[in-house]
Amino acid sequence: MPVTAIKEYVAVPRDQVANFHGKQLVYVSWDRHLLFAAPFLICLPPETPFRDLVEGPLKALVSPDPDAAAIDWQRVEWLKSNQPWTPDFDASLAANGIGHKDQLRMRTAGPNSLAPAA
Amino acid sequence: MDMKVDKKKLNLKDKYKLLTRDLGWEPSYHSKDEIYPYVKYEGLKVHDWDKWEDPFRLTMDAYWKYQAEKERKFYAIIDAHTQNNGHLNITDARYLTALKIFLQAISPGEYAAHKGFARAGREFAGVGTQVACQMQAIDELRHAQTQIHAMSNYNRYYNGFHAFADARDRIWYTSVARSFFDDSMSAGPFEFMIAIGFSFEYVLTNLLFVPFMSGAAYNGDMATVTFGFSAQSDEARHMTLGLECIKFMLEQDPDNLPIVQEWIDKWFWRGFRVLGLVSTMMDYMLPKRVMSWREAWEIYGVENGGALFRDLARYGIRPPKGWDDAEKAIDHMSHQLMLGLYQWSFGTAFHSWIPSDEDMDWLSAKYPATFDKHYRPRWNHIKKLAAAGTPYKNFGLAKLCQCCQLPIVFTEPDDPTMLCNRETTYKGEKYHFCSDGCQDVFEREPEKYIQAWLPMPALFQEQQGDIGAWMAWVSLGDGVDNGDYAGSADQRNFQQWRGLATSNQ
Numbered sequence: 001m002p003v004t005a006i007k008e009y010v011a012v013p014r015d016q017v018a019n020f021h022g023k024q025l026v027y028v029s030w031d032r033h034l035l036f037a038a039p040f041l042i043c044l045p046p047e048t049p050f051r052d053l054v055e056g057p058l059k060a061l062v063s064p065d066p067d068a069a070a071i072d073w074q075r076v077e078w079l080k081s082n083q084p085w086t087p088d089f090d091a092s093l094a095a096n097g098i099g100h101k102d103q104l105r106m107r108t109a110g111p112n113s114l115a116p117a118a
Numbered sequence: 119m120d121m122k123v124d125k126k127k128l129n130l131k132d133k134y135k136l137l138t139r140d141l142g143w144e145p146s147y148h149s150k151d152e153i154y155p156y157v158k159y160e161g162l163k164v165h166d167w168d169k170w171e172d173p174f175r176l177t178m179d180a181y182w183k184y185q186a187e188k189e190r191k192f193y194a195i196i197d198a199h200t201q202n203n204g205h206l207n208i209t210d211a212r213y214l215t216a217l218k219i220f221l222q223a224i225s226p227g228e229y230a231a232h233k234g235f236a237r238a239g240r241e242f243a244g245v246g247t248q249v250a251c252q253m254q255a256i257d258e259l260r261h262a263q264t265q266i267h268a269m270s271n272y273n274r275y276y277n278g279f280h281a282f283a284d285a286r287d288r289i290w291y292t293s294v295a296r297s298f299f300d301d302s303m304s305a306g307p308f309e310f311m312i313a314i315g316f317s318f319e320y321v322l323t324n325l326l327f328v329p330f331m332s333g334a335a336y337n338g339d340m341a342t343v344t345f346g347f348s349a350q351s352d353e354a355r356h357m358t359l360g361l362e363c364i365k366f367m368l369e370q371d372p373d374n375l376p377i378v379q380e381w382i383d384k385w386f387w388r389g390f391r392v393l394g395l396v397s398t399m400m401d402y403m404l405p406k407r408v409m410s411w412r413e414a415w416e417i418y419g420v421e422n423g424g425a426l427f428r429d430l431a432r433y434g435i436r437p438p439k440g441w442d443d444a445e446k447a448i449d450h451m452s453h454q455l456m457l458g459l460y461q462w463s464f465g466t467a468f469h470s471w472i473p474s475d476e477d478m479d480w481l482s483a484k485y486p487a488t489f490d491k492h493y494r495p496r497w498n499h500i501k502k503l504a505a506a507g508t509p510y511k512n513f514g515l516a517k518l519c520q521c522c523q524l525p526i527v528f529t530e531p532d533d534p535t536m537l538c539n540r541e542t543t544y545k546g547e548k549y550h551f552c553s554d555g556c557q558d559v560f561e562r563e564p565e566k567y568i569q570a571w572l573p574m575p576a577l578f579q580e581q582q583g584d585i586g587a588w589m590a591w592v593s594l595g596d597g598v599d600n601g602d603y604a605g606s607a608d609q610r611n612f613q614q615w616r617g618l619a620t621s622n623q
Contacts, residue, residue, distance in 0.1 A: 003565035004306065006159045013547045013568040019579045027517045027550070032535050035461030035496055037458035038525040039537065043578040061514040064310045064503060081548075083541055101548040103517070103541060114499055117536060 004034045017100035024100040026093065028058055031107045035065050035114055039103060046094040050087045079105040130175065137177035139168070142245035160306035163371035167244025170366055172356050181253055184351075185260065192264055192348040199341045200271045207331040207338040208620050210405040211276065211612035212603055217269055217342065217405075218278045218468040219395060220330055222285040223295040225265040230299035232258035234310050250359050254315075257352040264348060268341040275615075276608050278467045281593030285467050288592040290573035291395065291459075293523045297570060302385075304566070308367060309381050315360035317385035321426065323353060324418040325393050329400045332408040355573050368433040375434050384562070386438030387555035391522035398459060399454035402473060410484035411452045419444070440555040447533040448486050453493040454527040460500065461512035462525075462550040465585075467594050469603035472501050472620060492534055509602065513585075518572045520549040521556035525574075528552050544568060 003009050017024050024046050029039035042057050054073060062068045078085050080102060087096050098104070128136065145153055198204075208214070211456035232255050239251030267508075286292050287602050302313035331346030355622065367374050397411040408414075427437040460470045473481065478497060482489045503510045516525035530536045540551040544564045551557040560567045581587040603609055 004160055004309075006156070009565055011565040012544070015575045015579075016547065020575075021579075021582060024573060025578070029517075029537060029539075031537075034492075034512075034529075034535070034537070035457075035499060036308055036459055036512060036514065037454065037527045038516035039539075040512075041517055041574050043516070043583055057514075061512070064508075064510050064512075066499060071607070081541060093554045099548065101550070103539060103550065105539070111568045114495045116495075 015101065018063055019043070022095070026053065026098060027101065027103040028061075029051075029103070029105050030062060030065070031105055032112055032115055033062070033065050033067070034061070044093065046098075047092045049090060049092055049094050050098075051089040053093065058068075058093045067108075067111050072110070075109065077107040079107070134172075134175045135178055137179065138172070138249045139245050141249070144413060154241060155309075156241045156306055157243050160308050161377050162308045162367060162374050164243070164367075165370055167242075168249065170244050170246040171362060172246050172250055173362065174355055176253065176355070178249070178253075181256075185256075188348045188351070189260075189264075191550065192344055193267075195344040196268060196271070196341055197490070199344070203615075203619065204340050205272055205275055206612075206616050207340065209337040211402065211608045212405050212469070212471065213333075213337045213339065214272060214276055214402045214608060215277070215468040215470065215603070216330070216333060216399045217272060217339070218282075219291075219399065220342075221265065221269050221279060221282045222289065222467060223292045223395065224326070224330075225262050225269075225282070226263065226286040226292070227295050227299050228262035230257050230296075230303060231314055232256075232262065234299070234303045234314055237303070238307045238310050247363075254352075254356055254359060257349075257356070261345075261352070264345050268345040268505055270416075271341060275611065277595065277606075278469070278599045278608075281316050281467070284593040288573070289594070290465060290518075291466060291524075293571070293573050294395065295392055296522045298388055301388065301566070308377075311360070311363045312367075312378065312381040313385045313388075315356070316364045317382065317389050319356040320360040321386060321423055322389040322393060323357065324422065325414055326396055327353070328414060328418065329396050329404070329408060333399065333404045336406045336408050337404055348579060364430070365433075367474070368430075368435070372462045379435060382435065383439040384559050387440040387444075387553075387559065388522060390440065390444050391519075391524060391552070391556070394451050394455050394524060398456045401452040401484070402456045402470075402477070407480070412448055412484060415448050419448075439558070440553075443553065443555060447528065449488040450492070450529060450534055453481075453485075453489065454529065455524075457493070457496055457500075458516070458525050458527045461510055463515065463601050464511055464513075464596075465589075465594070466601065467592070467599045469601060469606050469608060471603040472504060473497060488534065515574045515577070518574050519552035519556050519565055520570055520572070521559045523570065523572060524552060526550065526552045 015025075020043065022045055023043050024041045026044060027039040030036065030040060040058075040061050042053065044053060044057075059068075062071070063064070078087055080098065082103075084103070151158070152235060235251045235255035235258060239248045239255060242248055242251065258487050269279060286296065289503065299314075302310050305313065327346065334342035334346065367378050400407065400409065400411045400414060424437075427435065456470070460472065461468060463470045478489070478494055482494065500510050516527075518524065519526055526537065526539075530538050538553055540554065540557045542549055542557065542561065544553075545568075547568065549560060549568070551560065576586075577583060577588050581591065586596070594600055598607060
C-alpha cells in the first residue's frame with residue numbers, strides 16, 4: 001500500500017524539476033574523500049555542458065581537499081546512480097543523460113591524505 | 119449545638135471510576151464508527167477498550183493540583199535565575215549552542231506532541247485512553263511553554279534565540295525534528311502512540327533528556343535544570359502510558375503484532391536519526407561533558423532498551439530492525455554530523471567550533487577505535503585551513519535524506535570510509551536516502567514522503583539559491599547568529615560580563 005489512509009490518496013511530489021525555474025538538481029560526491037560531509041547539491045540548467053559543471057562549481061567545491069590539485073580530471077572514474085558511466089565533457093547535462101536529482105560519484109586513483117592509513 | 123457531620127469523601131478507587139470511566143456513555147443516535155472514524159483504518163483490532171489500564175489512576179482534579187504546584191516552584195526559580203544574572207554561571211557560552219538547538223528543534227516538538235495527544239484523545243474510543251491522552255496533551259503544552267520561558271532569559275543577552283519559531287519552520291536542521299513529528303501526526307492514532315508514546319517517550323527519551331538536563335546541571339544552567347525537574351514526573355507518566363499502550367494493542371488481538379512490529383521498526387529508526395543531533399551535543403557542545411554518546415548508548419540503549427525488548431518478547435516482539443545498524447553507527451555519528459554542522463555553520467542559528475586539542479584528546483579516549491583514525495585528520499586539516507585565514511565553508515550545500523531529512527553524512531554500516539548512497543525511483547522521480555532504515559520507511563508509504571519539504575532543494579525553488587534572501591527569510595543574522603564561536607559576539611560578551619562579575623577589571 002503506498003500510504004495508510006482512510007481513502008485513496010495520491011500525493012504530488014514536492015521536488016519535481018518543473019519547480020526549479022528551468023534548472024535541475026545534480027548531486028556530486030568524491031568517493032572516500034570525506035572532508036566534505038555530504039554529497040554536494042548543485043543546481044544548474046540542463047543545457048549546461050558537463051565541462052562547465054566540472055570547471056565551475058565542482059572544482060571550487062572540492063578545492064579545500066588537500067588532494068584536489070592532484071586530480072587528473074581526464075582519468076576520473078565516474079559513477080551515475082551507483083553504476084560505472086563515462087561522461088562526454090563537451091555535451092550538456094541533458095545529452096549526458098544526467099537527470100534531475102541524479103547522483104554522480106567520482107573516484108580517483110590519486111593520493112588520499114585525510115583517509116586512514118591502510 | 120453543633121452537629122458533627124462526617125464529610126463524605128470518595129476513596130481513590132471510586133473517585134477514579136467517577137472521574138474517568140463513568141464519563142463515557144453508550145451512544146444512541148450515532149454509531150460508534152461515526153463518532154470514532156479513525157480507530158479502524160490502520161488495521162488494529164480492539165475488542166474491549168475497558169481493558170485499558172491506567173497505572174497512575176490520576177483524575178483531573180488531582181492533576182490540576184499537582185501541576186499548579188510544579189508551576190509555582192518552577193517560576194519562583196526562573197525569576198531568581200533572571201534577577202541574579204544566572205546566565206553568568208554557565209561554564210562557557212559555547213554551552214548555549216546546545217540550548218539553541220533545543221529551543222529551535224525540540225521545544226516545538228513538545229508543542230507538536232501536545233497537538234498529537236489532543237487529537238489521539240479525541241480519536242480513541244475508550245475513556246481511560248482519552249483521559250490519559252488529554253493529560254499528556256496538557257503536559258506537552260506546559261513543557262513547550264516552560265522551556266520557552268526558561269530560555270527566554272538567555273535571549274536578552276545572547277544571539278540565536280530570538281527567532282526560534284522561524285527557525286523551527288524554515289531552517290534546515292530543524293526540519294529533522296519537525297518531519298519526525300509531522301510524520302507521526304499525519305499517521306493514525308495508534309501509530310501516533312507507537313511513534314511518540316512508545317518509541318520516543320519510552321525507548322529514546324533518556325537519550326534525549328540525559329544529555330540536556332544532566333548537561334545543564336554540569337554546565338551551571340539552573341534555568342534548564344529547573345525545567346527538567348518540573349517535567350520529570352510528567353515524563354514518568356508518559357513512559358507508563360507508552361508502555362501500557364503497546365501492551366494493550368498486543369493483548370487485544372494476535373493480528374496486531376505484525377502491524378505494531380512494523381511501527382516499532384520505523385519509529386525506532388526515525389527516532390535514532392533525530393538523536394543524531396543529540397550525539398553532537400554530548401560529544402562536542404557541552405564544555406563540561408556528562409558522558410560520551412557511546413557511554414549513554416551503552417546505558418540507555420543497550421542495557422535499558424535491551425531489557426525492554428526482552429520483556430516484550432513474550433508478545434512476539436523482536437528488537438527493532440535497525441538495531442544492528444544503529445550499533446555500528448554509534449562510534450561515528452557524532453563526528454560525522456559535527457563535521458557537517460561546522461562546515462555549514464554559515465547556515466545555522468548557533469555557533470560551532472573546531473574542537474581544541476584537549477577536546478580531541480577526550481574524544482580519542484572515548485572513541486579509541488574511530489576518532490584518531492577517521493576524524494582527527496579531518497579536524498586537523500580544518501584547523502590548518504582556519505589558521506591560514508581560509509576557514510572551511512562548504513557552500514555546496516548537501517544532499518538530504520528524503521525520509522529523515524538529515525544531510526547524507528552517514529557512511530556504510532560496515533565501511534566508515536564510504537558514504538551511504540541509497541536511491542530509488544518512484545513514479546519517475548528519484549529519491550535519495552541516508553540508510554537502509556530510511557529507505558525502508560519510504561518504501562512502505564512512498565506517497566507520504568514524496569511530499570516532504572526538503573529545505574535544501576526548497577532554497578533553490580523558493581529563493582532561487584540566493585543565500586542572503588534565505589537568511590532574511592529564516593531570520594538568521596549573518597555574522598551574528600551563525601558561524602564559528604571563535605570571534606563571535608556571544609564569546610566576547612560572555613567573557614566581558616563574566617569578567618565584570620568575577621574580577622575588578
